[in-house]
Amino acid sequence: MSKPHILVVEDETKIARVLELELEFEGYQVTKAHDGMEGLRLYREQEWDLLLLDIMLPGLSGTDLLKRIRSGDGDTPVIMLTAKDAVSDKVTGLDLGANDYVTKPFEIEELLARIRAALRTKSDQQVMSMEDLTVNVGTHEVHRGGHSIELTAKEFSLLVYLMKNKRQVLNREQLLEGVWGFDYYGDTNIVDVYIRYLRNKLDKGYETKLIHTVRGVGYVLKDPR
Numbered sequence: 001m002s003k004p005h006i007l008v009v010e011d012e013t014k015i016a017r018v019l020e021l022e023l024e025f026e027g028y029q030v031t032k033a034h035d036g037m038e039g040l041r042l043y044r045e046q047e048w049d050l051l052l053l054d055i056m057l058p059g060l061s062g063t064d065l066l067k068r069i070r071s072g073d074g075d076t077p078v079i080m081l082t083a084k085d086a087v088s089d090k091v092t093g094l095d096l097g098a099n100d101y102v103t104k105p106f107e108i109e110e111l112l113a114r115i116r117a118a119l120r121t122k123s124d125q126q127v128m129s130m131e132d133l134t135v136n137v138g139t140h141e142v143h144r145g146g147h148s149i150e151l152t153a154k155e156f157s158l159l160v161y162l163m164k165n166k167r168q169v170l171n172r173e174q175l176l177e178g179v180w181g182f183d184y185y186g187d188t189n190i191v192d193v194y195i196r197y198l199r200n201k202l203d204k205g206y207e208t209k210l211i212h213t214v215r216g217v218g219y220v221l222k223d224p225r
């Protein structure tokens, strides 16, 4: 198994260097970025197992960087490094889809434990996210913009199927097979009915719509940008 590759975005060179040494000692591969723009560029260049992201960064802030990441493919675990009393940073970070945060000055052992937890979550593929929507397959929790959304079992299955196939247009037959199973003999209109239920719960009242109708074909879950 190859070493998990961690991108550390931190402008304070001393902290970045300590993180690099400690993480490499623990068997991780580490790449450092010293400002937000460099972090974004490196993030886009390859797949990462985890991001350690400082909030106060020159150029592009940690929260802005996180926003860009989560508006794209968005599944890479992110742990935010926040200043001691910046409660609003933590809330904003979690709302934007950060997996966790650690307060500076941090204990390296605590940070390592959180990194291990975040990497486990990733390997289980338990948390999927898009834009400000997160779906936890393990706990069946769905959040949008920090708000909890209650779904029925079938609505949840439909959402998970759409998430797993995000940005792909799915026709009614594919959705029926994927969510209701091959042995469903009912009307394909059931798909439209459940899409409507999901829309009411996920998109209603939000400026950014995630579920889109492709006329004559079917449906797609995507970020419109």
Ligand code: CA
Pocket: 010, 011, 012, 054, 055, 056, 057
């Ligand atoms: Ca900083």
